Amino acid sequence: MADKLLNWNEVLIGATIKDPGNSKNYETGSWRVEKPIWNPDTCINCMFCWVYCPDSAIKVDEKGNMAGIDYDHCKGCGICVEQCPSKPKSLAMILEANAKNKTEEDLRKELFSK
Amino acid sequence: MAFLNEVAKKKEGLVNGHRLCPGCTHSIIVRQIMAAAETEKYDIVAASATGCFEVSTGLYPYTSWNIPWIHNAFENVASTISGVEAMYKALKKKGKIDKDIRFIAIASDGGTYDIGLQALSGAIERGHRFLYICNDNNAYQNTGNQRSGATPFAANTTTSPNGSVIHGKTQSQKDIMSILEGHHMKYLAQASPSNWRDLMNKVKTALDVDGPTYINIIEPCTTGWGFPPDQAINMAQLAVDTCVWPIYEVVEGKVKINYKPKTKLPVEEYLKPQKRFAHIFKKGNEGLLEEFQAQIDRRWNWLLKREESGIGY
Ligand SMILES: Cc1ncc(C[n+]2csc(CCOP(=O)(O)OP(=O)(O)O)c2C)c(N)n1
Ligand code: SF4
Ligand code: SF4
Ligand code: SF4
Ligand SMILES: [Mg+2]
Numbered sequence: 163m164a165d166k167l168l169n170w171n172e173v174l175i176g177a178t179i180k181d182p183g184n185s186k187n188y189e190t191g192s193w194r195v196e197k198p199i200w201n202p203d204t205c206i207n208c209m210f211c212w213v214y215c216p217d218s219a220i221k222v223d224e225k226g227n228m229a230g231i232d233y234d235h236c237k238g239c240g241i242c243v244e245q246c247p248s249k250p251k252s253l254a255m256i257l258e259a260n261a262k263n264k265t266e267e268d269l270r271k272e273l274f275s276k
Numbered sequence: 277m278a279f280l281n282e283v284a285k286k287k288e289g290l291v292n293g294h295r296l297c298p299g300c301t302h303s304i305i306v307r308q309i310m311a312a313a314e315t316e317k318y319d320i321v322a323a324s325a326t327g328c329f330e331v332s333t334g335l336y337p338y339t340s341w342n343i344p345w346i347h348n349a350f351e352n353v354a355s356t357i358s359g360v361e362a363m364y365k366a367l368k369k370k371g372k373i374d375k376d377i378r379f380i381a382i383a384s385d386g387g388t389y390d391i392g393l394q395a396l397s398g399a400i401e402r403g404h405r406f407l408y409i410c411n412d413n414n415a416y417q418n419t420g421n422q423r424s425g426a427t428p429f430a431a432n433t434t435t436s437p438n439g440s441v442i443h444g445k446t447q448s449q450k451d452i453m454s455i456l457e458g459h460h461m462k463y464l465a466q467a468s469p470s471n472w473r474d475l476m477n478k479v480k481t482a483l484d485v486d487g488p489t490y491i492n493i494i495e496p497c498t499t500g501w502g503f504p505p506d507q508a509i510n511m512a513q514l515a516v517d518t519c520v521w522p523i524y525e526v527v528e529g530k531v532k533i534n535y536k537p538k539t540k541l542p543v544e545e546y547l548k549p550q551k552r553f554a555h556i557f558k559k560g561n562e563g564l565l566e567e568f569q570a571q572i573d574r575r576w577n578w579l580l581k582r583e584e585s586g587i588g589y
Binding site: 221224239 | 502504508
């Protein structure tokens with residue numbers, strides 16, 4: 163519903179929006195200049211990235227553990243990388259321009275195998 | 277299982293797709309609030325005053341809210357939530373609703389310290405049961421960083437600019453906590469999203485109080501304060517570690533400081549990374565830094581003394 167504009171006679175009184183959380187359909191991932199990459203091998207599942215992400219872009223599995231990044235919504239702020247406490251960090255930023263046409267695997271190798 | 281893994285499994289009250297700046301702490305705070313609310317025990321209904329957070333999470337025809345949420349105007353979020361809460365009480369009395377619902381009003385400093393103060397004072401005095409959250413980003417950010425009653429001393433804003441004669445805001449930050457304390461409410465607190473566990477505990481405590489409660493939360497703003505987005509949480513932590521933003525509670529008038537930095541950092545550690553304070557570090561402006569530090573020390577020492585006295589009401 164949110165994807166098409168409503169006619170004047172379809173708008174509800176008080177501009178009520180009937181569809182909770184429909185902003186999910188609006189993808190803010192295109193705003194990104196830099197992209198966070200996750201390294202599951204060193205991740206300790208502390209969920210600091212989750213509790214500090216402004217855009218609920220840290221995916222969570224059924225155990226409540228870190229399960230990757232929602233690139234449709236991640237705006238690339240870099241807070242998760244800054245706050246990741248594992249040693250070495252399990253998240254790193256790369257310029258979108260330098261990440262183009264590379265697989266997740268390639269990027270992990272490039273960023274984490276030092 | 278660790279606490280964060282447990283809450284991360286819950287359905288989020290605020291979802292993404294909102295239009296806040298990358299690295300904005302408004303949504304970090306509200307995500308922490310929603311994670312803290314014991315939604316297995318009660319439902320939450322929220323209201324927002326106009327401001328960055330409201331326009332970004334309620335951009336028609338979109339909403340980022342997974343819970344009932346209402347926006348009315350800039351100056352009256354406390355009145356709006358009062359009305360909603362009064363309606364709930366009436367329906368409950370008539371047996372038309374049996375759910376347990378808790379109410380949260382959210383505004384920034386402009387909507388709290390300044391234009392919304394009268395509405396807030398009235399709602400507290402009438403004794404409505406609601407939690408009022410002020411996400412204090414130290415200025416009117418949505419309209420482009422104008423000074424407010426919460427803007428700190430010497431900060432550069434578009435309406436308190438740094439010039440050749442006057443260097444940023446000449447007045448200090450209003451002590452909103454003391455103003456609200458004058459209403460003798462049961463619970464008020466100051467918190468920071470960097471210290472998420474403390475923030476969540478405060479939200480949980482406040483939501484269980486039968487009456488008005490208030491939490492003042494520092495909300496670093498990458499755009500208005502002028503620091504890189506990835507530093508937002510570090511900025512909140514520095515505010516806490518320099519005692520620029522003490523985290524404490526006032527329970528029935530008694531002060532409890534929840535975190536005392538092992539080494540209290542000098543204020544310049546907090547000020548230096550922010551463009552709005554750049555002029556403080558220019559030659560000839562040393563007095564500004566001294567004055568800033570003196571104001572922070574005065575307030576911190578006063579809080580320490582209040583805690584030590586153990587006096588409440
Ligand atoms: C009565 C009224 N005056 C002015 C405005 C314009 N206005 C919209 S948001 C805003 C600033 C909000 O500042 P604050 O409450 O601190 O929220 P922030 O954007 O900083 O989060 C202003 C002045 C308005 N919407 N209503
Ligand atoms: S902050 Fe780092 S270590 Fe913690 S869950 Fe996220 S990626 Fe893993
Ligand atoms: S870069 Fe920012 S928006 Fe993206 S996942 Fe990390 S914290 Fe979230
Ligand atoms: S201007 Fe500041 S408070 Fe407003 S959305 Fe941007 S970062 Fe957040
Ligand atoms: Mg503000």
